[in-house]
Amino acid sequence: MMDGPPANQSPLWAGQCSSVTASEQGLLYGPRTDLQHLTLGAPSEQTRSCSPPGPTSLWTPHGDHPAGSGPAITPTYADGTQQISPSSESRYGLDPALLPSAVQVMADDRAEWEGKVFVSEPFGSPPPLATTSCIMEDRGSASPRAIRCTTYCFPQDGPTALLVRLPLAALVTPLARPDPLEKRLPVVMEDTCVSGCRWCRASMCPAMSWQDCGERFRCPFCDKLTEVPWQPYQPTNGVDGSRLDWEQRPELNMGSYEILHALKGEAAVLLLAIDVSTAALRSGYLQFVMQQIHTLLASLHRDVHVGLLTYDSRIQLYDLSPALSRPHMLVMAERSEELQLPVREGLVLPLRDCMDSVASCLVLCSVLQHIPQLSPECDDSAVIPVELPVKAGLTILQTLGCPGKLLVFHASPLVETDQPSAGIFGASKPKSIFQPPEGAVSLAEACVRQGCGIHLFVLSPQNVGGAWPGHVPYLTGGALYAYDHLQGDWDRERFCRNLRRIVEADVGYKAELSLFVSKGMRVSGCYGLFVPKPSPSQVTMAMLDWQTTLAIEVVHDAGVLDEMRGVAIQAVLAYTTETGERRSRVHTVMMRCSRHLQDTFRQYQAQTLLAFYCKKMYCVVLERPLQDLREELQRDLTEALASYRRHGCSASAWVSSGQLVLPRGLRALPVYVNSLRKSDVLLPCLRTSVHRRLRLRCRVLGLDAAACAMHFYPMLMPLPLSRAGNVKEEEEGALRCSAASLRPGRMYLLHAPNTLLLWVGACVPACTLVELFNVRCLMSLPSGETKLPVLDTPLSVAVRSLVDALDLKVPCFRQLLLVKQGDAGEELLQRHLVEDKSPNGGASYADFLYHLHVTSVRLLH
Numbered sequence: 001m002m003d004g005p006p007a008n009q010s011p012l013w014a015g016q017c018s019s020v021t022a023s024e025q026g027l028l029y030g031p032r033t034d035l036q037h038l039t040l041g042a043p044s045e046q047t048r049s050c051s052p053p054g055p056t057s058l059w060t061p062h063g064d065h066p067a068g069s070g071p072a073i074t075p076t077y078a079d080g081t082q083q084i085s086p087s088s089e090s091r092y093g094l095d096p097a098l099l100p101s102a103v104q105v106m107a108d109d110r111a112e113w114e115g116k117v118f119v120s121e122p123f124g125s126p127p128p129l130a131t132t133s134c135i136m137e138d139r140g141s142a143s144p145r146a147i148r149c150t151t152y153c154f155p156q157d158g159p160t161a162l163l164v165r166l167p168l169a170a171l172v173t174p175l176a177r178p179d180p181l182e183k184r185l186p187v188v189m190e191d192t193c194v195s196g197c198r199w200c201r202a203s204m205c206p207a208m209s210w211q212d213c214g215e216r217f218r219c220p221f222c223d224k225l226t227e228v229p230w231q232p233y234q235p236t237n238g239v240d241g242s243r244l245d246w247e248q249r250p251e252l253n254m255g256s257y258e259i260l261h262a263l264k265g266e267a268a269v270l271l272l273a274i275d276v277s278t279a280a281l282r283s284g285y286l287q288f289v290m291q292q293i294h295t296l297l298a299s300l301h302r303d304v305h306v307g308l309l310t311y312d313s314r315i316q317l318y319d320l321s322p323a324l325s326r327p328h329m330l331v332m333a334e335r336s337e338e339l340q341l342p343v344r345e346g347l348v349l350p351l352r353d354c355m356d357s358v359a360s361c362l363v364l365c366s367v368l369q370h371i372p373q374l375s376p377e378c379d380d381s382a383v384i385p386v387e388l389p390v391k392a393g394l395t396i397l398q399t400l401g402c403p404g405k406l407l408v409f410h411a412s413p414l415v416e417t418d419q420p421s422a423g424i425f426g427a428s429k430p431k432s433i434f435q436p437p438e439g440a441v442s443l444a445e446a447c448v449r450q451g452c453g454i455h456l457f458v459l460s461p462q463n464v465g466g467a468w469p470g471h472v473p474y475l476t477g478g479a480l481y482a483y484d485h486l487q488g489d490w491d492r493e494r495f496c497r498n499l500r501r502i503v504e505a506d507v508g509y510k511a512e513l514s515l516f517v518s519k520g521m522r523v524s525g526c527y528g529l530f531v532p533k534p535s536p537s538q539v540t541m542a543m544l545d546w547q548t549t550l551a552i553e554v555v556h557d558a559g560v561l562d563e564m565r566g567v568a569i570q571a572v573l574a575y576t577t578e579t580g581e582r583r584s585r586v587h588t589v590m591m592r593c594s595r596h597l598q599d600t601f602r603q604y605q606a607q608t609l610l611a612f613y614c615k616k617m618y619c620v621v622l623e624r625p626l627q628d629l630r631e632e633l634q635r636d637l638t639e640a641l642a643s644y645r646r647h648g649c650s651a652s653a654w655v656s657s658g659q660l661v662l663p664r665g666l667r668a669l670p671v672y673v674n675s676l677r678k679s680d681v682l683l684p685c686l687r688t689s690v691h692r693r694l695r696l697r698c699r700v701l702g703l704d705a706a707a708c709a710m711h712f713y714p715m716l717m718p719l720p721l722s723r724a725g726n727v728k729e730e731e732e733g734a735l736r737c738s739a740a741s742l743r744p745g746r747m748y749l750l751h752a753p754n755t756l757l758l759w760v761g762a763c764v765p766a767c768t769l770v771e772l773f774n775v776r777c778l779m780s781l782p783s784g785e786t787k788l789p790v791l792d793t794p795l796s797v798a799v800r801s802l803v804d805a806l807d808l809k810v811p812c813f814r815q816l817l818l819v820k821q822g823d824a825g826e827e828l829l830q831r832h833l834v835e836d837k838s839p840n841g842g843a844s845y846a847d848f849l850y851h852l853h854v855t856s857v858r859l860l861h
Contacts, residue, residue, distance in 0.1 A: 451576060493787070
């Protein structure tokens with residue numbers, strides 16, 4: 001446990017030594033480029049005598065005082081002003097500025113790969129970090145955009161893997177979107193594609209090895225032979241054993257390709273379910289919602305089928321047949337589990353035909369314009385559960401036999417439950433808030449079978465303790481969007497942008513993901529937003545988009561892997577497109593395996609490990625106490641550092657016990673893990689609502705590797721003070737997420753997938769306030785949710801352009817939050833300064849790293 005020291009206890013936790021020597025402060029960079037050495041102080045005599053010659057830099061930032069002794073340290077800026085907050089101070093005297101920096105790690109990777117081409121080939125080197133923008137070229141192994149592994153050199157056997165103490169895992173983004181400069185994914189027809197293994201059903205890929213002059217191939221996933229039919233047969237060459245036509249066939253030379261099946265199903269449907277209860281009509285914003293829906297449908301240029309239903313205590317369906325002079329309303333009075341549709345014709349209208357046909361267009365428009373004028377018969381006391389329109393929409397899709405998106409606009413109060421709010425975060429009842437009810441899981445399973453993805457717009461601001469309606473939307477590939485009565489302009493703008501993104505998003509329906517791994521290994525777990533099945537290697541999803549990412553964990557079964565064949569991982573996604581086409585997208589990645597632990601450690605990547613740990617812990621939180629999960633994260637990292645020091649570090653003979661040794665790829669892992677441990681989901685905080693924790697867990701579970709890294713280590717960017725300044729593009733000017741990075745005379749923009757925050761220091765010049773906000777005094781600048789005024793000044797144009805560019809990279813629209821120095825809203829900023837001690841009691845990065853080092857060294861004795 002590292003979330004804060006117990007009361008009346010020394011700075012070192014129970015079980016640690018009670019004193020710290022002077023050789024436990026400072027920073028040492030050794031001559032090796034693959035190691036990061038952190039010495040907590042001046043070097044010992046043993047270190048001076050045993051260290052090899054080389055360009056070594058060693059210094060002690062605060063003198064040779066033991067922790068807890070010596071003069072007090074008061075953090076100050078270069079200009080002599082005092083630091084904004086002392087939360088970044090270390091209780092052990094460490095200087096946080098000298099610790100391994102995640103910002104520097106990302107900057108170094110960008111300097112090496114930004115704008116360059118990375119060739120993804122079998123048994124190749126680790127790819128650039130997920131946060132680095134570069135061009136990916138597929139030459140026989142899938143792009144890391146589709147499959148990104150925690151390490152690119154697997155241990156050869158199970159006992160060796162146990163010594164690593166880090167997970168062997170991969171992040172799978174089946175519908176990953178390529179860069180505009182990259183080649184489009186090749187598509188092959190099902191009848192011309194070379195079929196895969198007939199035993200395990202794996203798809204054809206470059207990992208298959210050909211035998212008997214191309215008549216048979218050996219599958220790496222089941223190690224069995226499959227005969228090739230005579231139609232696609234081609235002989236092999238005598239050089240490397242590949243087929244003569246391998247250059248013409250994407251399934252033989254590409255790590256990723258797509259198969260277009262001959263069978264075509266029904267096109268997807270866009271269903272709109274609108275609450276027209278008394279509470280909705282009295283709210284006054286239903287007319288605005290209708291106007292936005294009508295405007296959006298009129299601007300679409302896609303072949304989409306649209307259906308409409310309204311509900312209060314009953315369901316109202318609408319026959320939108322073009323032949324009718326006006327729409328027919330069909331009222332379904334029953335509230336039973338099995339809804340029966342009175343008709344099926346006219347419930348769904350092709351939008352293209354609607355816009356082309358004047359009669360149909362008038363019918364549809366008349367429905368949307370007259371919905372606010374309906375007079376529902378239900379009273380204010382009627383309970384209208386969110387499940388009612390979901391079941392009705394699901395019934396329509398089942399009757400029509402097609403998948404689709406169901407957009408529910410719910411304005412009635414959420415249903416109160418009998419669940420007590422006290423003690424729900426305790427270790428004895430971790431399931432009380434995170435685990436979805438059985439009814440929600442059953443409804444989500446039915447939606448998954450039909451390919452029905454739910455997007456829920458909650459227009460009532462009530463935050464009822466246990467009545468969280470987001471389980472079904474997130475389990476079906478959709479999301480929950482909550483608004484406060486749509487009163488402000490920013491709330492209405494957020495609604496419009498989210499609605500347009502959802503409708504225009506290109507997604508896959510009725511998806512089935514099959515996972516394969518080399519013989520001798522197996523998939524032990526799969527984590528993400530989906531309804532789990534008995535086998536972790538088979539996942540079904542109602543709907544997914546280009547950013548949907550799952551994490552898989554693999555373990556050794558028995559035997560020893562062949563170093564010549566390496567390790568192969570394949571993900572095959574079968575899905576239905578918007579137009580009803582059935583496709584299978586195949587991704588295969590091939591990596592090396594080794595019996596040397598050092599090779600495995602050096603090929604690990606911290607950002608991928610962070611995303612895997614996040615998805616696993618946020619899924620396991622349904623079944624295990626939060627404290628156990630935090631302790632497991634700390635224990636795994638501690639044991640991994642000890643294992644690397646003992647088995648993987650070639651310099652262990654001359655490294656003293658005062659030095660923390662990290663592989664080059666794991667320099668940022670401690671700060672990432674510490675941020676995950678003290679996140680709002682894993683570390684209870686009285687100031688965080690239940691709904692926020694539930695919504696945050698689901699949102700983060702759907703993020704890819706790059707967005708996940710940005711969530712747990714946000715981008716903190718300084719903004720210029722005048723028109724002469726230069727607004728740096730995104731990551732180029734990023735600073736460490738600490739209060740020590742903030743200056744009272746500057747402004748900073750903090751960017752995370754779910755947060756966009758602008759911090760304004762108390763000493764910002766008045767001319768800057770005028771250029772950006774059109775105010776002359778900081779007191780006149782309102783805090784909270786805001787929108788930057790549109791001013792014809794260079795600074796305003798540059799900052800607004802940066803904000804718009806950052807918004808394009810996140811899954812949902814964010815409202816800009818303005819925080820002034822000294823405001824109560826600074827607590828939200830402190831939550832994102834992950835290197836400091838958090839408001840909920842989470843340890844600072846410096847203290848956590850010190851604790852990891854001391855504990856890992858003790859494990860060696």
